[in-house]
Amino acid sequence: xxxxxxxxxxxxxxxxxxxxxxxxxxxxxxxxxxxxxxxxxxxxxxxxxxxxxxxxxxxxxxxxxxxxxxxxxxxxxxxxxxxxxxxxxxxxxxxxxxxxxxxxxxxxxxxxxxxxxxxxxx
Numbered sequence: 001x002x003x004x005x006x007x008x009x010x011x012x013x014x015x016x017x018x019x020x021x022x023x024x025x026x027x028x029x030x031x032x033x034x035x036x037x038x039x040x041x042x043x044x045x046x047x048x049x050x051x052x053x054x055x056x057x058x059x060x061x062x063x064x065x066x067x068x069x070x071x072x073x074x075x076x077x078x079x080x081x082x083x084x085x086x087x088x089x090x091x092x093x094x095x096x097x098x099x100x101x102x103x104x105x106x107x108x109x110x111x112x113x114x115x116x117x118x119x120x121x122x
Contacts, residue, residue, distance in 0.1 A: 013094055014051050018060055022046045025065055032058060037103075044089045051097050055104060 010021050024046075036052045038045060054060065096102050 010047055010090070013090075014047060014098060016047075016050055016054060018050060018054075019062055021050055023065060028053070032056075040089070040093065042089050043086055044093050047090065048093055048097070051093075052103050055097075055101075 007021055010016065011018070026049075032053060035056045036049070038048055038052075040048045050060075
């Protein structure tokens with residue numbers, strides 16, 4: 001239930017037009033990363049990736065994958081500290097990608113020319 005609320009909230013807040021924001025099965029062309037530069041190292045990296053890919057106009061195709069219930073153990077994510085940290089990370093990411101749209105500004109640290117500048121360094 002919490003996962004569905006999270007996905008609904010993230011899709012609405014970031015304007016994502018896909019079913020599963022956090023699906024870890026992705027196939028992308030290497031050329032995508034000439035425009036898309038990832039800056040996060042936390043759990044919000046999937047949101048960052050998909051928002052930047054979508055905003056740069058890449059075509060997205062989704063195919064169904066099967067999700068199986070956990071056979072043993074329990075999620076370690078759902079504790080107060082991790083949830084608060086994720087919400088804070090999402091808020092900072094939302095301001096950067098939705099409000100300021102930094103990833104689309106040429107010459108900015110997160111813009112399209114940033115990837116080219118990084119690859120041209122000796």
